[in-house]
Amino acid sequence: MKHTLQQVFHSGKFVVGFIIFMGLLLTTIIYPLIVRNDPLEIIGQGTFFPPGIYVSVYDSIGSTRYILNLDEAAANRIASKLTDTDRLAMKDWLVADGIPDYEIDTTDTVKLMDQWVSNYSPTASIPGMTIAKTRYYQRLNTSLEGILSKEGVTIATRNAESGALEETGTVLQSDYVNVGQVANVRLLPLGTENFGRDVLTELVKALSVSLQIGLVSGSVATLIGLTLGLLAGYVGGMMDDIIMFLTNLFTVIPTFVLLILISFSIGQEHRGPNTIAVVIGFTSWVWTTRAVRSQVLSLRNRDHVNLSKLSGHSIVHIILNDILPYIASYVVMAFVLQIASGILAEAQLSILGLGPRTTDVPTLGLMMNWALIYQAQVLGMWWAYIPVIVTIALITFSMNLMNTGLDHVFNPALRD
Amino acid sequence: MKGYRKYFLNKGLWFIVTFIIAFILNFVLPRLMPGDPVAAIVARMAQGSSNATGVQAIYKQYTELFHTSDPIVTQFVIYVRNALKGDFGYSISQYPRTVTDVIKASIMWTICLQFPAIIVGWLIGNTLGALAAYLKKGFDKVLMPVSIFVSNFPAFGMAVIFVVIFGVGLKWFPTSGGYGYDLMPAFTWRFIWSVITHYQLPFWSIVMIAIGGQAIGMRSMSIYELNADYVKYARFMGIKDSKIIRYVFRNAMLPQVTGLALAVGTMVGGALVAEIIFSYPGLGTTILTGVMGQDYPLISGVTLIITLMVLVATLIIEILYGFIDPRIKAAQSD
Numbered sequence: 210m211k212h213t214l215q216q217v218f219h220s221g222k223f224v225v226g227f228i229i230f231m232g233l234l235l236t237t238i239i240y241p242l243i244v245r246n247d248p249l250e251i252i253g254q255g256t257f258f259p260p261g262i263y264v265s266v267y268d269s270i271g272s273t274r275y276i277l278n279l280d281e282a283a284a285n286r287i288a289s290k291l292t293d294t295d296r297l298a299m300k301d302w303l304v305a306d307g308i309p310d311y312e313i314d315t316t317d318t319v320k321l322m323d324q325w326v327s328n329y330s331p332t333a334s335i336p337g338m339t340i341a342k343t344r345y346y347q348r349l350n351t352s353l354e355g356i357l358s359k360e361g362v363t364i365a366t367r368n369a370e371s372g373a374l375e376e377t378g379t380v381l382q383s384d385y386v387n388v389g390q391v392a393n394v395r396l397l398p399l400g401t402e403n404f405g406r407d408v409l410t411e412l413v414k415a416l417s418v419s420l421q422i423g424l425v426s427g428s429v430a431t432l433i434g435l436t437l438g439l440l441a442g443y444v445g446g447m448m449d450d451i452i453m454f455l456t457n458l459f460t461v462i463p464t465f466v467l468l469i470l471i472s473f474s475i476g477q478e479h480r481g482p483n484t485i486a487v488v489i490g491f492t493s494w495v496w497t498t499r500a501v502r503s504q505v506l507s508l509r510n511r512d513h514v515n516l517s518k519l520s521g522h523s524i525v526h527i528i529l530n531d532i533l534p535y536i537a538s539y540v541v542m543a544f545v546l547q548i549a550s551g552i553l554a555e556a557q558l559s560i561l562g563l564g565p566r567t568t569d570v571p572t573l574g575l576m577m578n579w580a581l582i583y584q585a586q587v588l589g590m591w592w593a594y595i596p597v598i599v600t601i602a603l604i605t606f607s608m609n610l611m612n613t614g615l616d617h618v619f620n621p622a623l624r625d
Numbered sequence: 626m627k628g629y630r631k632y633f634l635n636k637g638l639w640f641i642v643t644f645i646i647a648f649i650l651n652f653v654l655p656r657l658m659p660g661d662p663v664a665a666i667v668a669r670m671a672q673g674s675s676n677a678t679g680v681q682a683i684y685k686q687y688t689e690l691f692h693t694s695d696p697i698v699t700q701f702v703i704y705v706r707n708a709l710k711g712d713f714g715y716s717i718s719q720y721p722r723t724v725t726d727v728i729k730a731s732i733m734w735t736i737c738l739q740f741p742a743i744i745v746g747w748l749i750g751n752t753l754g755a756l757a758a759y760l761k762k763g764f765d766k767v768l769m770p771v772s773i774f775v776s777n778f779p780a781f782g783m784a785v786i787f788v789v790i791f792g793v794g795l796k797w798f799p800t801s802g803g804y805g806y807d808l809m810p811a812f813t814w815r816f817i818w819s820v821i822t823h824y825q826l827p828f829w830s831i832v833m834i835a836i837g838g839q840a841i842g843m844r845s846m847s848i849y850e851l852n853a854d855y856v857k858y859a860r861f862m863g864i865k866d867s868k869i870i871r872y873v874f875r876n877a878m879l880p881q882v883t884g885l886a887l888a889v890g891t892m893v894g895g896a897l898v899a900e901i902i903f904s905y906p907g908l909g910t911t912i913l914t915g916v917m918g919q920d921y922p923l924i925s926g927v928t929l930i931i932t933l934m935v936l937v938a939t940l941i942i943e944i945l946y947g948f949i950d951p952r953i954k955a956a957q958s959d
Binding site for chain 2: 458465466467471553563589605609
């Protein structure tokens with residue numbers, strides 16, 4: 210046993226898969242200890258806030274202010290306000306005014322603004338320009354002057370009795386607050402999704418639920434497969450015929466169809482994550498049964514098994530002591546693959562709208578389903594679905610790596 | 626040809642038995658569930674309605690439609706009779722269209738998308754896998770990790786990535802639908818061109834998934850065959866490498882063909898979900914609308930059709946397998 214484990218951990222593929230898997234597992238354990246928010250709490254009013262640090266505007270006004278004189282501050286401010294269309298329009302005007310094309314760089318905000326301020330005059334008439342266009346440039350110029358102004362912004366509160374505004378302070382352009390001193394700052398590393406929930410917190414919870422689904426479905430499938438395979442292979446006869454008939458039948462009837470039918474019939478209200486997991490397990494035992502049976506068939510007439518029979522051991526004893534140890538490695542490998550395929554099956558069902566009911570817990574499939582229903586992939590809201598896909602891929606990838614690693618250890622013929 | 630009779634009879638019999646059992650399951654499974662399915666449907670339809678007589682009327686109508694008040698054997702006979710006539714009743718969510726109409730409109734899209742994609746993916750995958758086993762070194766080192774990664778990717782994940790990269794990012798292909806939303810199905814060049822451009826993303830995303838899995842299988846089969854005794858013997862005999870390779874790959878192909886027969890069901894399942902991502906007007910999207918609309922008759926009809934499609938595909942592959950596997954030919958000549 211110890212030797213086998215040592216061998217397994219010498220396999221590079223297994224170790225890489227194991228590390229990825231343990232990383233995912235540890236995340237689901239450690240993250241909730243640090244971030245104690247409810248994963249399904251709706252915090253954002255609106256859909257799909259991009260990832261970033263969210264600082265309370267109200268609180269930052271009240272925080273201690275520091276004056277920093279930074280050279281590039283004004284340029285950055287203008288750059289963030291100037292849209293690409295505005296830049297192109299400015300370039301058009303400047304070209305029409307007689308500045309050579311190559312001297313204008315729309316990406317260089319400082320130079321562009323300099324050229325604009327020194328050349329633009331609202332009264333200048335460019336031949337061939339419509340009045341609407343001229344007005345547009347006048348408006349653009351006014352807003353640019355607004356951005357360029359060096360004055361601060363006045364903060365006022367409304368007097369409760371008279372309704373008049375009373376000035377309580379001003380914010381200068383050079384005022385800064387320290388994020389650490391602002392009372393309310395929320396880090397949303399993956400933004401929010403369509404309901405306004407924190408994607409990262411939800412994703413971690415979904416990962417743990419999905420892993421649980423995989424574990425339950427994998428255990429159910431492996432248990433059924435192992436039992437049926439042992440019965441068919443060791444007991445044989447009539448039992449073998451019946452089990453093989455069932456196995457052949459369910460190999461050909463697509464499991465996906467069975468899953469759809471059963472989940473739809475259960476109804477939305479009764480579909481919890483565990484119900485779904487058990488249903489998946491009940492539809493995916495076929496391969497384990499086949500493989501276990503064929504291995505048992507080749508084992509049952511070995512000398513040590515016959516010796517056990519002659520010594521008068523019971524069937525249970527023989528199976529546990531003389532057969533199981535020989536197929537254990539295969540069963541473990543099958544179990545690892547069943548976990549991965551269970552997680553995938555849940556995701557596919559959820560995309561069809563047949564996943565666990567949506568009110569209790571998130572799962573990876575449900576998150577994908579919501580993102581797709583809200584067209585996140587077309588709107589370019591990558592943070593709502595890419596992390597989910599990557600997580601699913603990481604799980605299946607790590608499971609398959611572990612499986613291949615085990616395969617190389619137990620089947621020397623495959624080693625290159 | 627004559628010798629194959631037993632093989633084909635056996636396969637044909639299996640097909641019929643499996644189909645009958647799948648058919649019975651399709652009928653029994655929903656009825657095994659606790660609770661009255663009609664009551665559940667009526668409760669969903671009558672949500673927010675306080676008119677008791679109205680609810681009663683709906684209940685009565687559905688009881689008649691599904692014959693739930695009859696004994697289960699009578700129900701089954703009626704179900705079989707209607708199914709033989711191709712009558713699966715009315716679709717609830719797309720009333721007054723019948724289920725048969727809805728399926729007719731979507732089935733061709735699914736067949737034309739999935740089966741070519743699976744076959745192309747299988748061919749490319751096997752070629753790459755065989756090359757990796759033969760060339761080894763650099764090619765193998767690059768291909769294998771990529772295939773492992775791709776084959777672990779869920780089909781819907783690949784679909785989403787394709788939409789984002791080629792549809793939204795590069796804008797090479799349209800992101801959703803089976804043809805332009807401004808077109809009506811007709812035999813015009815514009816329509817056909819639109820169908821072709823809409824076809825690319827779903828097609829290649831399914832192909833990619835198939836390639837990964839097949840390449841891995843073919844590679845290990847080929848490595849196994851390349852180390853077999855007959856290859857060494859042939860080398861000692863001085864037979865040319867190109868000729869040996871033909872033997873090797875023919876032998877390595879055989880398990881891959883059976884593998885395809887067994888994997889068709891799973892592949893179709895994954896591809897149906899991929900269809901949803903592209904809003905492709907096939908059976909996958911029909912299932913989604915059926916689920917959304919709590920449309921029981923539609924789901925039941927679609928699952929039956931998908932089962933039939935998969936069974937037929939499996940049968941065809943097994944018949945082809947009979948022709949290419951020399952052992953079956955040998956067994957028949959005894």
